[in-house]
Structures are given as C-alpha cells and as structure tokens.
Amino acid sequence: MDEATLIREAKKGDLTAFNKLVLTYQDMLYNTAYRIIGDPALADDAVQEAFISAFQKLKSYRGGSFKSWLLRIVTNTCYDEFRRQKRKPTTPLDIYTDDGEEIESPSWLKDPTLSPEKQLETYELEQAIQRCIQALPLEFRTVVVLTELQGLSYQEAAKAIKKPLGTIKSRLARARTRLQKCLQKVKELLPAKFRLEGETSS
Amino acid sequence: MKNNISPQDLKNISAYLDGELNASSSRKMKDRLERDPNLRTALDAMRVTKNILQRTPKRPAPRNFTLSSQMVAKSPPLPRMVPALNYATAFAMILFFFSVLPPFSLGSESMAPANKEMLMESADMAMEEFAPAEEPAEEAPAEEEAMPMAEAPAMEEEVFEEAEAAPVAEGESAGLSATEETSSRAEAETEKVAETDQVAESTPFASLQSTAIPNSEEVPEPIPAPSFTRWQEILLVLILLFALGGFFFRRRAMLKWESQE
Secondary structure (H helix, E strand, C coil): CCHHHHHHHHHCCCHHHHHHHHHHHHHHHHHHHHHHHCCHHHHHHHHHHHHHHHHHCHHHCCCCCHHHHHHHHHHHHHHHHHHHHCCCCCCCCCCECCCCCECCCCHHHCCCCCCHHHHHHHHHHHHHHHHHHHCCCHHHHHHHHHHHHCCCCHHHHHHHHCCCHHHHHHHHHHHHHHHHHHHHHCHHHCCHHHHHHHHHHC | CHHHCCHHHHHHHHHHHCCCCCHHHHHHHHHHHHHCHHHHHHHHHHHHHHHHHHCCCCCCCCCCCCCCHHHHCCCCCCCCHHHHHHHHHHHHHHHHHHHHCHHHCCCCCCCCHHHHHHHHHHHHHHHHHHHHHHHHHHHCCCCCCCCCCCHHHHHHHHHHHHHHHHHHHHCCHHHHHHHHHHHHHHHHHHHHHHHHCCHHHHCHHHHHHHHHCCCCCCCCCCCCCCCCCHHHHHHHHHHHHHHHHHHHHHHHHHHHHHHHC
C-alpha cells in the first residue's frame, strides 16, 4: 500500500495502517526530537507522544506533505517537553557509564562494516555537531534541524513552526553563522576533510 | 572580514545557498558574489557548515514506536450499564442524603403516609423490644448501677414523642390504639422508675451498659444507636448494589480490554 492509502485507512481508525507509517517515519522523528531536545530519553518520550497525538489528530490532516505534518507535531511535542523541563532538573547530554565515564562509542554507532577508528570519528563528529546545535537558542535550533537535517523547504519549515518565511530565512542565516563559529572552535574534533574545507573557506 | 557583511546580506547568501531566492534576487546575488570576495568567502563558509550538518550521522530510533489500541484509546469501551449504574448510585445517594436532612427527614410530621405507617411499625417494634425488658427491671439486683433519674424519663419522653407523632398526623383508630397502648406502658414504667430507682434496667441501652461495665461507679453514657428507617435501609442497600454493580462491570470491561492487548 502506498502512503496515501495508508493515511486514508488510518483516518478510518485502522491502527495497523498507521503503524506502517510509524515504522516509515520513526527514525526521522526521533532524530528531529533528539537534535532539538538533546536527550535520548526525552526524545524517545517526545516521539511516542507525537505519534499518539498524530493518530488522534489524523482527521485534521488535509493533505500535503505528511512528513511536514509529522515534523510539525513532533516539534510542538518537543516544545511541550521543554516547558515541562523548566520545572525539572536538567539531564546531561553526554552518555555516561555507571562509573561516570563517558562512553567512547555508544551502541547505536556500532556498525560492523566500519572500522573502530571510523566509528570513533563518526561519533566525534556527531557529538561536536550536537554540542554546537545545543548551544543555539531553541528557535534557531528548530529551524536548523527542520531545514538542514530534515531537508524541509523554507515554506514547509515556516508552516511547521507557524512563523513567517522571512523569520525562517533570518533565523537560519544567523544560526548558520553561529554554528560556523562553534564548529571552528572544535574543528580538531571534525574529520580531516571538514577541517580542510573550513580552513580554506575562512 | 565577515563583519563587513550586513545581516541582510547574510540572510540572502543563506537563502541563495538553499536556492530559496526568487529568480531576480538570485541573479543579483550571483552578480554580487562574482564582484565581492567577502560575500564569496561567507558563502563558502556557509556551504561548509551546511555540508557538515547534512553529514551528521543519523541516529536510528532506539525502538519501534508503533502504537497499541490501549495507547491511543483514552479509556476502554465501557458497557452502557456502567454510566447507568453510576447515575443510579448518585441518585440513590442524593435521596438518602435528603432523607436524613431534618426538613425532609422520614421522621418528621410532613412525611408521606407510607412512611408514617413504617414509622408506626417501627415504634411498635421498639415498644415490643422494650416490653421484655420490664421484667428484668423488676428482678434486677439492687446493687447494680442504675441510670440517673433525669435520663430515664428523657428517654421515655422520646418514646412518647415518637409514638405520638404518627397518630396525630394520621388520626386513624389503629394508630390511636397503638399510641394509647404505648402511653399506658410508658406510664407504668415511669411509675416503676420512681418507686425502685432501677428503671434504668428497663431500657435496652442501660441493660447493655450494665452488663458491659458491671459494678462501675461512673455514670455510663448512652450509646447513640443508628436508627435508619426501612426506606433509608433500602436506599443504602441500593447504593451498595449500584456501586458494586458499576465496579463489577467496569472491572470486567477493563480486564477484557487488557486481555485483547
């Protein structure tokens, strides 16, 4: 069944059809939530809530990009999560063992096709980028995640966070400038090719 | 170098990089980029940043987020019996509440005829209970503690009032005869109280107390006994039945719902 048929069936209350959509989009939603929130456990909760909310609001979906519609829901769920977090103590972003040591290469990065050096390099890149993204204000971060990481157009991003197109353009430009400075500070953590490109461009 | 670039230019460079400028703006930006090395440097730096971000490793979802019917349903589908029983419980509780309020109390003079009959019956039953207690009153040993004189007549007055209430309201011969019989018995008892100082033994409460605390020097206080009329008892039973029924049906629906998961 194609996506339109699954959505139509899910609108009628077919949970199996909706679950097929969940399996298609869960990685994308989890990545979005994780990049915005910065905490795996909270991102997990946010994604689950987003899918439940999506199923319950499915009748309000009026066509268009289903991906954008889901991203809008998960973004709102992340914002709700942030509001809740204001009343709770913060959680560290890094992954630590029970002994307090940071895990060098977490299980999700363990790819048998990659060498240990490559795995470490990938992990370092991911961590460096994540730290820089987390350093952005929430509004900038959301725009960066939606456009740069999830590939939404400016128009779709504007619709997702209910802001004017000019705001999206402005926030993305400023966010990129800040990210550029941040990544330059940690350029030794980046793979060699990124360091070279950064050095030649600056 | 980058400080020379205005925020508006940065915004346009960013949009140009993403192909989000319209045709004329894009053409203008292209011309400026060819002429201005600062803009070109800024564009290259942004491109690098964009490339880094787009190569960010994707994290796979740590688990499947598929939904179960229990997760999307706010509550299990309950049988229609459950809300009906809930309403019935609430209604019966309201009725019971008003039945014990003084203005609506079943013991007041403004009660319905059926309730009056019930009260008369209860009065008769009360007197029948009191009657066997007269004999032990006469035979009771003198050393047993007696109820104070002031309390005993007071209790007798309550019996009078209770017994007189029904005939006055109804005015039937049966009710009158019952009242006369009650009054004569009560008078006889009052006389005995005055003669022997052991009239306390003639009441069930006092007899209970005397057996519970034998030879006590303290004056025993009467225990207030819950006295529900038959209607109130029926209402209490109904409340219990409705509430238990609602709980039972809700619980059964919950178990069935959970077993489907």
